[in-house]
Each structure stands twice: as C-alpha cells, then as structure tokens.
Amino acid sequence: MTIPSITELTILKSLWKQHPLSAREIHAQVEAELDWSYSSTRKTLERMLDKGYVRQQLVHGVQVYGAALDKVETLAAFAHDFGKRVMEMDLPLPVNMFTGSKLVDGAELAQLEQLLNDWPDGREGGK
Structure with a gap:
C-alpha cells in the first residue's frame, strides 16, 4: 500500500473525522497544524485527487471532498512502515500503543x- 505524506495524512484525518468537506472547510481544520496558505491546501487536494487518495463531488454547487483511502488500512501501513523502517522491528508493533487514540x-x-498481525511481509505466520 502507498503511504501518504504527512501533510496528506493530516488532510485525510480531517476527512475521516467529518465528510464531505469543501476545500475551505478542510483548510480551516488543518491550517494551524500545517501552517500554510489556502492555495497550498487546494494544490495538495488536487494532487491527492490525482493519486486517488480523495474523492470529489459537487454538492449544492460546491466541490466537496471525501477520503478515498480506508482509515484503518492507511494507519496500518504507517504503523508497519514505522516499525520496520524506523524501529527496525521484524514483529508488528503492539496494538496497545494505539490505545487512547482519538x-x-x-x-x-x-x-x-x-x-x-497479518501483514504480508513474508514472516512466518503472516499471510
């Protein structure tokens, strides 16, 4: 699975919490965290649309967006990547480290x- 960039993940998290949202609404939710302009939000949304990370539709004359990537699958890909690349672990991260997540x-x-646990990486017991 492709892993979105950190800025793309910020937008996806916004859309997983509430959708559909217009580009202005998304920008209002991510502006403080990303500290960038509305045009940067629009450009990132265009790139995410091209990559298939978000969907766009017209509602009451306004273009709105929704996440096209599954939340849990995307988070699993991030967790797997972090465990493997950053922590150099062969086993999956313990799920209890995610307890308390909002x-x-x-x-x-x-x-x-x-x-x-079932990540297809060739380890014994994985699928």
Whole structure:
C-alpha cells in the first residue's frame, strides 16, 4: 500500500473525522497544524485527487471532498512502515500503543491489530 505524506495524512484525518468537506472547510481544520496558505491546501487536494487518495463531488454547487483511502488500512501501513523502517522491528508493533487514540474506536483498533498481525511481509505466520 502507498503511504501518504504527512501533510496528506493530516488532510485525510480531517476527512475521516467529518465528510464531505469543501476545500475551505478542510483548510480551516488543518491550517494551524500545517501552517500554510489556502492555495497550498487546494494544490495538495488536487494532487491527492490525482493519486486517488480523495474523492470529489459537487454538492449544492460546491466541490466537496471525501477520503478515498480506508482509515484503518492507511494507519496500518504507517504503523508497519514505522516499525520496520524506523524501529527496525521484524514483529508488528503492539496494538496497545494505539490505545487512547482519538482517531480510532475499539472496533477499528481490533481491525488494526488484525491487519498488523497479518501483514504480508513474508514472516512466518503472516499471510
């Protein structure tokens, strides 16, 4: 799975929490964290649309966006990448490190654990 950039992830997190949103609404939610202009938000959304990370539709004459990437699958890819590349771990990260996250609920946490345990990386027991 492709891993979005940190700025793309910030926009995706905004859309996972609430959708659909206009570019202005997205910008209002991410502006403080990303510290950039509205035009940067628009340009990033265009790139994300080209990559298939977001969907766009017209609602009441306004272009709005929704996440095209699954939240749990994307978070699993980030967690797997972090464990493998940054921490140099061969085993999946323990799911309890995500407990207390405001981004995932209990069911999503269980799904995340399953995805990390079944990650197709050739290790014995993985799929």
